Amino acid sequence: MLVVMDINATSEQIDKVIEIITKMGLIAHPIPGRHRTAIGVTGNAGRVDSTRIEILPGVREVIHVTKPYKLASIEMKPERTVVEVGGVEIGGRRPVIIEGPCSVESKEQLLEAADIVLDAGADMLRGGAFKPRTSPYDFQGLGLEGLKILVKAREKTGLPIVSEAIDIESFHLVERYVDIIQIGARNMQNFELLRKAGRSQRPILLKRGMSATLLELLLAAEYIMSEGNYNVILCERGIKTFSDASRYTLDLSSIPELRTLTHLPVIVDPSHAAGKRHIVLPLARASLAAGSDGLIMEMHPRPEEALCDAAQAIPPDAFREFMFEIGMGDRPVLRPVQGVN
Numbered sequence: 001m002l003v004v005m006d007i008n009a010t011s012e013q014i015d016k017v018i019e020i021i022t023k024m025g026l027i028a029h030p031i032p033g034r035h036r037t038a039i040g041v042t043g044n045a046g047r048v049d050s051t052r053i054e055i056l057p058g059v060r061e062v063i064h065v066t067k068p069y070k071l072a073s074i075e076m077k078p079e080r081t082v083v084e085v086g087g088v089e090i091g092g093r094r095p096v097i098i099e100g101p102c103s104v105e106s107k108e109q110l111l112e113a114a115d116i117v118l119d120a121g122a123d124m125l126r127g128g129a130f131k132p133r134t135s136p137y138d139f140q141g142l143g144l145e146g147l148k149i150l151v152k153a154r155e156k157t158g159l160p161i162v163s164e165a166i167d168i169e170s171f172h173l174v175e176r177y178v179d180i181i182q183i184g185a186r187n188m189q190n191f192e193l194l195r196k197a198g199r200s201q202r203p204i205l206l207k208r209g210m211s212a213t214l215l216e217l218l219l220a221a222e223y224i225m226s227e228g229n230y231n232v233i234l235c236e237r238g239i240k241t242f243s244d245a246s247r248y249t250l251d252l253s254s255i256p257e258l259r260t261l262t263h264l265p266v267i268v269d270p271s272h273a274a275g276k277r278h279i280v281l282p283l284a285r286a287s288l289a290a291g292s293d294g295l296i297m298e299m300h301p302r303p304e305e306a307l308c309d310a311a312q313a314i315p316p317d318a319f320r321e322f323m324f325e326i327g328m329g330d331r332p333v334l335r336p337v338q339g340v341n
């Protein structure tokens with residue numbers, strides 16, 4: 001349920017509505033907007049009898065939200081959410097570019113990558129310190145040391161940093177060091193982790209599970225928002241289909257569709273969808289054309305040496321050229337880049 005207040009409603013009137021909602025055993029989520037203040041109501045199993053609220057001074061209307069996800073739904077908030085991180089706006093007028101290696105491998109590797117990311121004109125730096133790997137024998141990430149290296153890169157470049165938490169234990173650490181906490185595809189339905197993310201002050205980058213529907217993705221976002229963290233960024237990263245063209249199939253339709261269902265920003269990870277270097281940038285272009293609020297991609301200073309996801313890492317020159325092509329870089333790369341479209 002959504003309680004829409006009059007434009008001129010006083011803060012006392014808003015507080016009174018919140019008080020009554022709380023007395024009814026429900027949870028009030030004030031949603032300030034440019035044109036109105038609204039109060040989202042959750043915690044009810046069925047339809048709430050709203051007559052007690054409708055008669056309160058300052059209340060313009062009460063809307064019953066029909067979707068199972070409430071706080072994430074566009075019915076609750078028609079204005080698009082803009083997540084602000086270290087001076088960068090995600091969901092604003094311009095797509096954001098988050099770039100960096102799959103994983104933090106060493107101080108030298110990450111600082112080199114960070115310089116390239118900054119120089120190319122991107123907005124944020126990515127790098128996994130805790131890696132969810134399919135095989136227990138693969139490189140699992142540098143853990144805490146990796147987070148400390150990311151902080152060094154932020155100090156050097158000023159780029160906000162994005163890194164993944166894979167469980168509650170790593171969440172505590174990641175939260176302390178990074179600007180945006182990523183919850184990966186494999187954890188999209190780790191409900192305990194989602195609730196934990198909901199109690200964090202940091203924005204959450206929530207990736208779509210590789211077998212998840214949009215409804216499941218939005219309900220996962222709802223887990224986070226229902227705990228009070230409304231700074232959620234959704235990420236399409238490819239789903240499992242029978243196509244063997246790429247590692248996963250990038251569900252491009254999800255971008256315009258999510259924009260009709262939710263006010264949350266939606267970005268795309270073409271790297272994990274592609275799985276192969278030459279497919280990454282074509283998918284990146286297609287994502288921007290489909291209305292993505294940004295991209296998160298993997299670039300490695302020397303892709304052939306990458307300890308994780310080497311086949312999908314694009315080289316620095318291809319990335320610089322792409323940034324120039326989309327009007328965000330300031331210098332064309334004159335050499336042809338081999339093996340990358």
Ligand code: PEP
Nearest residue numbers: 128184185186207237272
């Ligand atoms: C990653 O971003 O490095 C990652 C593991 O992504 P995903 O969860 O989408 O597989």
Ligand code: MN
Nearest residue numbers: 102298308309
């Ligand atoms: Mn990766």
